[in-house]
Amino acid sequence: xxxxVDPSLELQQLASQALNYHQxxxxxxxxxxxxxxxDTIICPFPLCSREYKRKDLLKRHxxxxxxSPDENHGDQELWDTVRESGxxxxxxxxxxxxxxxxxxxxxxxxxxxxxxxxxxxKEKRNRKRRVExxxxxxxVGTQTPDWEAEAREQAAALNASKVNQAVVQPQxxxxxxxxxxxxxxxxxxxx
Numbered sequence: 001x002x003x004x005v006d007p008s009l010e011l012q013q014l015a016s017q018a019l020n021y022h023q024x025x026x027x028x029x030x031x032x033x034x035x036x037x038x039d040t041i042i043c044p045f046p047l048c049s050r051e052y053k054r055k056d057l058l059k060r061h062x063x064x065x066x067x068s069p070d071e072n073h074g075d076q077e078l079w080d081t082v083r084e085s086g087x088x089x090x091x092x093x094x095x096x097x098x099x100x101x102x103x104x105x106x107x108x109x110x111x112x113x114x115x116x117x118x119x120x121x122k123e124k125r126n127r128k129r130r131v132e133x134x135x136x137x138x139x140v141g142t143q144t145p146d147w148e149a150e151a152r153e154q155a156a157a158l159n160a161s162k163v164n165q166a167v168v169q170p171q172x173x174x175x176x177x178x179x180x181x182x183x184x185x186x187x188x189x190x191x
Contacts, residue, residue, distance in 0.1 A: 044082055047072040055087075062088060 040051040041058050052058040062082065065073045073079075082088060097105070114121065 044085075044087070045073050045075070045078060059087060 040053060041055055043050045043052075043058065043061060050061065052061065062073075066079070066088075069079075
C-alpha cells in the first residue's frame with residue numbers, strides 16, 4: 001500500500017523549498033547579459049532589474065550609476081562584465097573622412113536602415129499605393145476652388161448680360177430751386 005501524505009504538509013514542504021531556492025539565488029548573484037526581448041531590455045544588475053524599451057535609456061541609467069553607484073549597483077565584478085559586454089560602448093563618427101568615405105558610410109547606413117525597418121517601409125509603401133488607387137481618376141494635388149470668388153464672378157457676368165439685354169433706363173433728376181432764385185440739378189440717388 002502507498003503511504004497517504006497530508007496535502008497541507010506537502011504544500012508546506014514545497015513552499016519551504018521554493019523560499020530556500022529564492023534565498024540562495026539572491027545570495028549568489030550570477031551575471032547574465034541583459035535580457036533583450038523585442039520590447040524590453042532589463043538592467044543586468046539582479047537587484048535593480050529595471051526594464052527599458054530602448055538601449056540608449058539603459059546606457060544612460062548605467063552611466064549615471066557608474067559615477068555614483070547606489071546599493072543595487074555596487075558590485076565591481078558585475079561592472080567589469082557589463083563593460084566587456086559592450087553595453088557601455090559609445091559610438092562616435094570619425095571627423096577626418098573624405099567625401100567618398102562619407103558616401104560609402106551613408107550608403108551602408110541606409111542599407112542597414114532598409115533591412116532593419118523592411119516591414120514598416122513595406123507597409124508604408126502599400127498604404128500609399130492603396131490611397132493612390134482610391135484617388136485614381138480624381139485630380140490629386142489640385143487646390144480646392146474658391147467658391148465665393150467663383151460665385152462673385154458668375155454674378156458679375158450674369159449682371160453684365162442683363163444690362164446688355166435690358167433697355168437702359170434714364171436716371172430721374174429732380175429740379176430743386178435754390179434760395180438764390182436759380183435752379184440746380186440734384187441726383188435723386190445721391191440725395
